[in-house]
Amino acid sequence: MNNDKNLYCIAATFNTPDEIINAAKKVSGAGYTHFDVNTPYPVHGMDDAMKLKPSKLGFVTLVMGLAGASIALLFMYWSLSIDYPLVIGGKPYFALPAFIPVTFEMTVLLATVSTVVAMIMLFFQLPNNKHPLHDTKYMKSVSHDKYGILIETNDDKFDEKEVENFLKNLKPLNIEYIYYPPEETYSIFQPKFLLLLAGIALVVSGGTYFSLNKLMFMTPFNWMMDQAKLIPQKGSELFEDGFGMRKPVTGTVARGFVPYPYKGQVNPTEVLANPFLPTKENIALGKAKYDIYCSPCHGYFADGDSRLRGQFPNPPTLHSQRARDFSDGMFYHIITNGQNIMPSYESQITRDERWAIVNYIRVLQRAKNASDADLTEMNKEAGSNVAN
């Protein structure tokens, strides 16, 4: 016996799965708790024989699965409904059915990956590659065609002689003493290793650069890019005039289109009157369109506090005296024609919707610059509501 080494365990190997089940039952029956069984494949009924408790791994799966589901849902909710609400395909901002596939995938991904990682890290303690069983004769035989059982020295009942006799009574093939391996010291920063790292880095980065910047532009890899088709805004040899996009036939008018005679003028030469009364419905329509088309620059309350702040010159507030003195027609003209840096919205907002927006701007101006008279009127209304 080698006394200058630390004993890790005493191991016994057997020839058949029936023997190992029997041995495991005996060992667990004798009250040993720190023992382990190694077999070349999972042996049915071993958990019972070893009196193992159900694995805790399922909890990792459950918790991480739930985490995956909630992370996916919350992220989609935050990004698509709060931070950058976009209408996609006419669906609501929080379109749950569309989110479910992603949620499902994230649940499965996080649950499975974390289960595998937990199994390797927590239960196999992977980064530690110095398990005493490594490179032992015992390990070689049980990973091949033998069935082994071992009793560890840190078991409360461990006694060298007693355990050896106990295992001998089970009539094993042989009994092996396994010791902790001597501490080894590694030096990571050897010149050879560093050279290898540098070589790998060079090859990987060079390969990446080459394939992304050169290879993709060589025939036949560029076929995907160079397709024989019309591309918007690009020229084409198919037509005589060399333009890819076609102009409408002279004299044709799009459906619902009404020509605007004051196009390009600073002020409309005639006074344009708003054909819509500021009814509740009309103002609601104006608000909807204003929030979509105008608010990105002018802000939801027309303060000129653009959501694109800094990336674009801010438009002036619409609550200035000058803007409040504008006629309805002037607002309509600016939306239709554009002004300074603001482009024309003629093609995006219909005529009626433009008038509705003007009505809504009036509402915003009135609300922002309410007078005392407005307040008393409102109080009166509130009072009459209470009285009713």
Added chain:
Amino acid sequence: MSQTDFHYQKKELPANLTKFSLVVLAIGVVLSLIAFFVDRERALFSYLVTYMMIVSIAVGSLFIVALEYIAGADWSTPIRRIPEFFSRLLPLLFILVIPLLVFNHDLFHWAHKEAVAEDKILQGKAPYLNITFFVIRTFVFIGLWSLFYWVLIRNSRKQDTTKDQNLTTKNIRLSAIFILVFAISITFTAIDFMMSLEPHWFSTIYGVYFFSGIVVAALAAITLAVIMLKERGYFSPWMTDDHLFSLGALIFAFINFWAYIAFSQYLLIWYADLPEETFWFLTRWNGNWAYLSILLIIVQFLVPYFALLTQPSKKDPKRLKFISIWLLFAHFIDLFWLIMPNMNSMKDGYVFSWIDFVFPIAGVGLIILVFIISYKKDNLLPIGDPKLKRGMDFHL
């Protein structure tokens, strides 16, 4: 292991079970006939739900049998007779389907000549949706099912006496062919008897949707029978938790599969938002149908999902039994949800009628009776099957 010296001794079913099933069947049939004369259209639609339920359990059971052969599963070999007993319902379908064929005019809009004459879409579908082809298809499919039932089960029974291992090989090959036939026939059955009730609507996943429901229903019926028999000692001493766990796990898998398919169908239609597709779901959102639509998700997916999520719950016979009954109800509700809103008088919401409850009574009576008759003619265990011992010694 200790089961090596197991000797099979046939234990008869309790005699009062036969009486019970006969009484239930008689009550059901009498009430059904009354219902038929009171309101023929309503009765036919109600009957169609029960008919599809019987088809589900019968074909689904034969599918489970075939699946066991193909997959080479050991664990289910000792309980294979249960699905075999249920699949005896298949030849009966020849008779059961007749009312649906005779009164097709009450059920199917496309069977109305005057409606087809002024409907371009129905004219386009007429080469497929016409009575002659419909009847031929129906009988060909039932014939194929019965044929495979007859061959597969005959081989299985023959093995009890001859102990011939080649019969297993033969059945494996037959099962492989049957699975293919099953896939095609069940798709067309779903299209013919349920999707064509609304002939303007189409969904390419419909056949798979019906399939997922079928397997859940068949597994639930099998599990229920297994646990009822186990509780009365028919499967002692060999049946362990691991057999129950395997059944529970299969049910759990197919509940998920059903939800996956049902959601796939809904998601695509919801996303594309095309009027010619969405109206089918909108009909099921009319009036009080909306409650049933939501109930379906809860009953067929959420409740059984959480009830069977943990490992111990799949081994608990009481819970499995409860969930089996629950899932049979769930599949019934599923079929009800697919079929009933197609009635013209119920497009705007469910109208209560006692008629809906009489056909299931007859169905339950019939299924139990067929089970008893099969049991009397057969051994409960496939004693000649070479996989039987391994199946009884099964451990996870």
